[in-house]
Amino acid sequence: MPELPEVEVVRQGVDRWVTGRTVAEVEVRHPRAIRRHAGGAEDFAAVLVGRTVTAVRRRGKYLWLPLDSGDALVGHLGMSGQLLVVSPGTPAETHLRARFAFADGGQELRFVDQRTFGGLAVDPAGAPLPSSIRHIARDPLDPEFDDDAFVAALRRRRTGVKRALLDQTLVSGVGNIYADEALWRVRLHWARPSESLTRPAARALLAAVREVLGSALAAGGTSFDSLYVNVNGESGYFDRSLAAYGQGDRPCPRCGTPIRREPFMNRSSYRCPRCQPGPRRPRR
DNA sequence: CGCAGGCCCTGGTAGC
DNA sequence: TGCTACCAGGGCCTGC
Incomplete structure (x- = not known):
């Protein structure tokens, strides 16, 4: 269901709320939410803690958050994925899969996904794209679309x-x-x-x-x-x-x-x- | 290599 | 009421 327009709306929201902030804590609540990440959920959390998000980018239906480490947090919403910005202490959503708290103690980022077709991974940021999404073509709203x-x-x-x-x-x-x-x-x-x-x-x-x-x-x-x-x-x-x-x-x-x-x-x-x-x- | 089809997954709903 | 079948569908993977 989320196609380019929906993912772009999410990108803008995550950019506004998360760019420039430093990850303090990562909680993975469902192993399937972490996809194609070599070290699994444990490594996923470990490599994110202490990292600062420098931007939020999109290619097609994929999102990625370049980090100050040179890696990027790559995400796909699949059919039912949501990225929500909520106050710390908000009760867990029914299908909460992963939770990111930040060093400033402000709003959390949460990945909620009923059907678990979506997923997250940390990948070398690469240029111009993280390696896991290099096969994805540009979209028709991309100024460089040919x-x-x-x-x-x-x-x-x-x-x-x-x-x-x-x-x-x-x-x-x-x-x-x-x-x-x-x-x-x-x-x-x-x-x-x-x-x-x-x-x-x-x-x-x-x-x-x-x-x-x-x-x-x-x-x-x-x-x-x-x-x-x-x-x-x-x-x-x-x-x-x-x-x-x-x-x-x-x-x-x-x-x-x-x-x-x-x-x-x-x-x-x-x-x-x-x-x-x-x-x-x-x-x- | 290009293309087609199976599969993953959960909740809502229609039908019996 | 309670069960089953079906539907939503993006992308990875396999096989031809």
Whole structure:
């Protein structure tokens, strides 16, 4: 559920509250919350204590906090992860996985994650990226995103266009919600072969992805329930603007035809059957 | 190498 | 009421 706009809202909150502060105590309450960290939870905590956070950065749906040690705290929210800023002594949240207290005795940072698809690790900060996220492509809101390279790569793929949009090594930050919204905007079916897109069509799709990500970010993100929240526990309101995603049987805002929900990659895809008709030669 | 599919996980809800 | 089945879905991993 947290895609680029939601993760960016979290990044801004963590940056505001945590950058410049020194870690005093780390409590790991669930071993699964620490992922791909060589020394496990114990080492994770040990290497963080005494370190100062120098920034909060994001690539796609990943966050990382460079530290004064030259390492970085890398995090992914998965499906249900939250980073919350709360007063010390606040009772433990039901799915509290890790807790960070700071030397100034101020607000704590907490990682809460119901489904435990998210995770944290400490990794060498590297340049420009920690090694664990070097395979993640730039996102369309990144000033250095290469539009021409994306269009070319998309048209080289031999897959359905929605699969391509969800491939974080091609373009990052896009998940099921914003893929469906962007495809609806440019009237493309999710199974349209990516190689069959003309260059202008691929450019229009990229523009739609940018628009929908930007609008959602301006709205503070999308939320259907209390799972996705900013660091203060508040939800965004972009869900009121969704045209296709989650709108099964509701009228298409463009033509009134009921939006259809279909199985896609063991999940769901939403489209307007009239605006986004099936391609002759689908690629799933 | 590129691509497809399985799996991880918990809570809410629909249906019987 | 209480049980089961299903759904939410990002990314790692494996196999073809």
